[in-house]
């Protein structure tokens with residue numbers, strides 16, 4: 001059975017979809033069988049970030065309504081990478097999605113994968129509850145802004161009240177120049193507020209915007225600091241010990 005991991009945030013636009021695509025790609029390149037479920041009904045993004053926007057024929061709504069099989073809806077083994085994507089419907093109201101049937105579908109496909117990541121909508125609302133129903137682990141994404149950190153902190157409290165038994169924090173879009181000048185919260189400032197373990201920190205890099213636009217996750221670029229950060233997070237997810245704090249001494253580079 002797959003480990004089912006929800007990618008969550010309090011605030012929107014903090015990098016959930018970018019993180020899902022990059023961690024999934026990194027784990028697939030390590031030989032893991034990875035399925036990404038885009039949980040943003042009506043606002044799908046992962047297909048674009050993975051360069052698959054012209055390949056979607058069916059989505060999970062079609063599967064649970066028996067219009068196609070799950071094999072037909074899942075885009076498998078993207079570019080021979082071992083990574084797969086299950087898209088959401090674009091023109092369906094969330095209230096029309098049968099939660100029980102979606103849960104049964106996730107149970108049915110789980111044995112085929114090592115990891116299933118669910119790119120959830122921001123906040124802990126109806127959409128999150130629907131999409132994350134089978135997840136027991138969560139990665140919460142925050143950016144180093146007070147509003148994002150506060151929202152993430154509140155989100156962690158809500159997740160702890162749900163059934164999540166492991167919750168980890170990823171801090172995204174860090175600008176070291178601003179941290180050094182005191183204009184941006186540091187990693188230490190943030191982990192003092194959000195009481196879950198840090199699993200990675202990712203720098204801000206405009207290359208991400210380009211990579212997302214061309215559909216090639218930056219993690220495939222071995223020279224990219226962002227790519228290195230996501231590879232390290234993927235390794236930590238598999239249980240490899242990649243120290244975060246020890247890396248800090250390497251001029252902060254390694255923390256990423």
Ligand SMILES: Nc1ncnc2c1ncn2[C@@H]1O[C@H](COP(=O)(O)OP(=O)(O)OP(=O)(O)O)[C@@H](O)[C@H]1O
Nearest residue numbers: 012013014015016017018122173203204205208209
């Ligand atoms: N580390 C980063 N450096 C620079 N830009 C980034 C970084 N991470 C994400 N972005 C950019 O931030 C924007 C939001 O990213 P993304 O779509 O992944 O966020 P999201 O949390 O999934 O958003 P939503 O809540 O709308 O689903 C995108 O334009 C993306 O390219």
Ligand SMILES: [Mg+2]
Nearest residue numbers: 016017040045
């Ligand atoms: Mg998103």
